[in-house]
Amino acid sequence: MTATTQDRTVVLTVNGEKVSLTAPGDMPLLWVLRDRLGLTGTKYGCGIGACGACTVHVDGAPTLACQTSVKAIAGAHVTTIEGLSPDRGHPLQRAWVAEQVPQCGYCQSGQIMRAAALLARNPEPSRGEIAKEMRANICRCGTYLRIVRAIERAARDA
Amino acid sequence: MPDLIESYSISRRDVLVAAALGGGAVAFGYCGSALALADAVAPTGDTELYNWVVIAADNSVTLRIAQMEMGQGAITAMAQLLAEELEADWAGIRTEFISIATHRRRNKVYGRTRTAASLGVKLSEQLLRTAGAQIRMMLVTAAAARFGVPAVELVARDSAIHHPTTGRKLLYAELAGDAARVPPPDPATLRLKAPQDWKLVGKPLARLDVPAKTDGSAIYGIDVSLPGMKHAAIAMSPVVGGKLASHDAEAVLAQPGVHAVVPVGEDAIAVIADDWWQARTALDAMPIEWRGGAYASLSSETILADLRMGLQAEPDIVLRDDGDVGEAMPKAANHLEAEYFVPYLDHAPLEPMNATALVTDDRFEVWVPTQVPETALSVAAETLGMDPNSGEVHPTLMGGGFGRRQSSDFVRQAAQIAKAIPGTAVKLLWSREDTTRHGPLRPVALSRFRAALDRKGTVAAWSHRIAAHSTSPVDSTYGADSLLYAVPNMRVELAVREPVIQAAPMRGVAFAMNCFVTQSFVDELAVTAGADAYAFQRALLDPAKAADYVPPSVFPDFDGLTPDVRAARLRAVLDEAADKAGWSEPLAAGRGRGIAVNEEGTSYFAAVVEVTLDGAGWFKIDRVIVAADPGFLVNPDMATAQVEGSVAFGLTSAIYGEITVRDGAVVQSNFDDYRMLRLDEMPDVEVHWVLNREVWGGVGEPATAAVIPALTNAIANAGGPRIRSLPIMNHRIERRVL
Structure with missing residues (x-):
């Protein structure tokens, strides 16, 4: 067993709650969230940081959970789709419903989390800024037009 | 451990939901969402009407969905077709996928479950509109008896039967028990609504599955969680037609969380562990050799x-x-x-291939995102050498299908892997690389x-x-x-x-x-x-x-x-x-x-x-x-x-x-x-x-x-x-x- 796979105890704040967990140091945050903490809203799509399905916020920044080892973010605040709002009330979640964005829905947690980080940083993004930011996330069902409309709606309504 | 199977069956109607964070436990919980898994038997207080509909005491109406949901809107479209003639109140609609075991037991009453070829609506509309009308007439007949008036004087609207001349009404929940004893009328005696009279069909209603797809609560196959469940990762012959030549299980069995190394057929091998990362890491570390096969020079x-x-x-x-x-x-x-x-x-649905299986001596259950739930059941039965009537398939939401989930190769593998540890549920998950390289x-x-x-x-x-x-x-x-x-x-x-x-x-x-x-x-x-x-x-x-x-x-x-x-x-x-x-x-x-x-x-x-x-x-x-x-x-x-x-x-x-x-x-x-x-x-x-x-x-x-x-x-x-x-x-x- 190599050094990196040795278990270590890491403390994180996940969706506002402090969590102490013991996991291999190189275990990606994605699998800690899904298999150890039962937070399955964050999805596995590629494992190489190419699809964006695992996008969460680490200290507010959009972060690919499949590319982030738990040891690298010890002490950080992690927000997942489950913690974005207590009641599905985030302006983006409301806009996602209003624009009927999801089809299969598998990518949408990651899409919403990336869009939420964008709006937090830039409350009125231009269409070009939305496109530049959101190209990181694949939607195989092709809901892109509605994603853009929903982000613009959320920016208007926020 | 037949008890486990029993407990799953009883709670089949419950959607599996991740527990709120705290202790990291995963538990069952009733969700009441549109996405609940199907059950053959309606819970206490609920009344099933003619296979398709369950009326609850609170007058909510659960519609059974026999077309699989891969993002195309099958749940909502099928519900619109069924609710139209049923005159159900759309605000009180719930849905659940059918039970495949029930479908088999009842001589395939739910029609075609294979979901493909843009045929879901075309091949379901007559069946669903007719069933909705038949169930409405069962409720009308029950109400006519209760009111002591001819059925023609009654009007079905918003999950209730009204008698306009006297202003009386009975909710579907109040009639369901009587209606369940009324034989479904001959479809030939019914006239379905003309398109211009539709209230739900043809309308841009909000999708029933969208809210759960905006807060992480929608459960896909990859999210299924069962008590004591283990996780499996798999390696398959890189060359088409190649075979597993050798492997060294001892090299990884001591790794943390690893339970077993299981050859899967002749051309694949799996590692079972406490979580998927452990299984995948161990698999990647395990020495495996493959024999080329006849197509090694193919390009x-x-x-x-x-x-x-x-x-x-x-x-x-x-x-x-x-x-x-x-x-x-x-x-x-x-x-x-x-x-x-x-x-x-490659179809490349964003959710990689997966299936969860639980096998005991005499029963099996499979939780799987699939376009072909009946095939999934027969493939699992055939793989396990078991009677198809001893199995159940629980369809889950699919993270994309596009035809890829018309194949049941991963169901076969999940059944083979789960058979190695009877009584324990195992979730097999392919990596993205597996999904790209090994799909038909x-x-x-x-x-x-x-x-x-x-x-x-x-x-x-x-x-x-x-x-x-x-x-x-x-x-x-x-x-x-x-x-x-x-x-x-x-x-x-x-x-x-x-x-x-x-x-x-x-x-x-x-x-x-x-x-x-x-x-x-x-x-x-x-x-x-x-x-x-x-x-x-x-x-x-x-x-x-x-x-x-x-x-x-x-x-x-x-x-x-x-x-x-x-x-x-x-x-x-x-x-x-x-x-x-x-x-x-x-x-x-x-x-x-x-x-x-x-x-x-x-x-x-x-x-x-x-x-x-x-x-x-x-x-x-x-x-x-x-x-x-x-x-x-x-x-x-x-x-x-x-x-x-x-x-x-x-x-x-x-x-x-x-x-x-x-x-x-x-x-x-x-x-x-x-x-x-x-x-x-x-x-x-x-x-x-x-x-x-x-x-x-x-x-x-x-x-x-x-x-x-x-x-x-x-x-x-x-x-x-x-x-x-x-x-x-x-x-x-x-x-x-x-």
Whole structure:
């Protein structure tokens, strides 16, 4: 067993709650969230940081959970789709419903989390800024037009 | 440990939900969401009516959904159809997938569960509307007895039966017990509502599954969690047909969390661990050797060479032979020949392949995102050597299907793995690399055309020879031999080459292959004839001269529609697309328009694409216009979303889609080398409906096919190259020197 796979105890704040967990140091945050903490809203799509399905916020920044080892973010605040709002009330979640964005829905947690980080940083993004930011996330069902409309709606309504 | 199975069965109706964070436990909980798993027996206080409906004490109405949800909106569309005649209050609607075991026990009362080919609505609407009307009449009959009035005086509305003359009403919940004892009426005695009277069907209602898809609570196969569940990762022979030669389980069994190493059939091996990361890490660390197999020297080049041999050999099947191509061809003034190639494609649903299985001595259960739940059950039973009646399949939401989840290869593996640790549920999850490299693929094909134009520029003869890997039309000939064109001499032939990689229908199936080749070739003929592409296409779709030919095997079929009607409908959407695109307006230099049509069963689609060449070897898609006639729409907004998605799917195939083979193995592995269209590349899409309101069709697939040749024709029209082999990324898009 190599050094990196040795278990270590890491403390994180996940969706506002402090969590102490013991996991291999190189275990990606994605699998800690899904298999150890039962937070399955964050999805596995590629494992190489190419699809964006695992996008969460680490200290507010959009972060690919499949590319982030738990040891690298010890002490950080992690927000997942489950913690974005207590009641599905985030302006983006409301806009996602209003624009009927999801089809299969598998990518949408990651899409919403990336869009939420964008709006937090830039409350009125231009269409070009939305496109530049959101190209990181694949939607195989092709809901892109509605994603853009929903982000613009959320920016208007926020 | 039969107790575990028992406890799962009892709570089948509960959706599995992740517990709130704290302790990290995962628990069951009733969710009340639209996505709950089905149960054969209604819980206490609930009353099942005629298989399809469960009325709860709070007067909520649960509708059973027998078409699988892969994002196309099946849950909502099926609910709209069933609730329409049931006169159920939409605000109180819940849904659950059917129990596959119940479906089997009850002689398949839920009809077709296979979810594919854009047929969900077409093949369900009569069944669901009739069932809704029958159940409504059971409730009316019960109310008539309670009120002591004739049934004709009663009105069903908003999940209640009203007696307007006295102002009395009874809720469905108050009547359900009595109604359950009323025999369902003979459908022949019922009259279904006329379309103009629909209150739910045809309305853009909000999807029932959307809220749960915005907060992480929607449960896909990958999210299934059961008490004590283990996780499995799998390695499969990289070479097609290869076998497992050796492995060293001892090297990894001591790793943390690892429980077992399990050979899976002859060509795969799995590691079972406490969580998937442990399983995957151990698998990657385990020494494994594979034996090459017969296809170790297979490559894309050898496959293409073999297909080309097919074009030169005698055809295996003559699909169509109108007039006399041999005599007409030499007599004509002008000839055109072209060869087209379409590559292998991976479906690439974003949720990797997975299935969760639990096996005991006498029972098995499978939780799986699948388009074919009945097949999944029989595959699991066959794999385990168990009675199919001792098993259950719980369909889950799918993170995309696109035809990939019509195969049950991963179900077979999950059953084999779970059998190794009886009484413990195991979730098998493929990596993305496994999913890209080991899927059955949309097959390759090569087409050769020869056509003759007479002096007036009309098509006198058309010869199309396809070399493909299947005699199954869905994988080879759909859309090639059913052409309605007014061409007196038409011959379509198929040469079948030995398949090496297993085929699976992909969204658009062979239509997406043959629509590209036939619509490109028509465009080339228009250019050769010096004609406008739209006018040329329009003349070929002359209802008065539509070819009187019906393919011997086609599914979905044409519902008995005659060629003149089909041609008129296809021409109507062609006209609509051209009109809405402003076809006659000139475009600046470097810009271009392309047009294409696609008839799939009783669905008629046309697409126009506009592009601008960027002068640097590439292009930009300015907009896409789709006109479509699927007869009726259950939910116009969902249908529009399906067309928008079809456009993205078709553009991905057209621009980037290519699986290649080297040394017997698939080369591509993940989204870095198997690219998808991204948000910043998505063009504006306009969807225009032209509804015949006579025969039902479908909306999930046909635009996928039509947009591909519309794009390549636009590139040629803009002065770019004629794309005769996909994907476009393999070509440099420069303006031709004129």
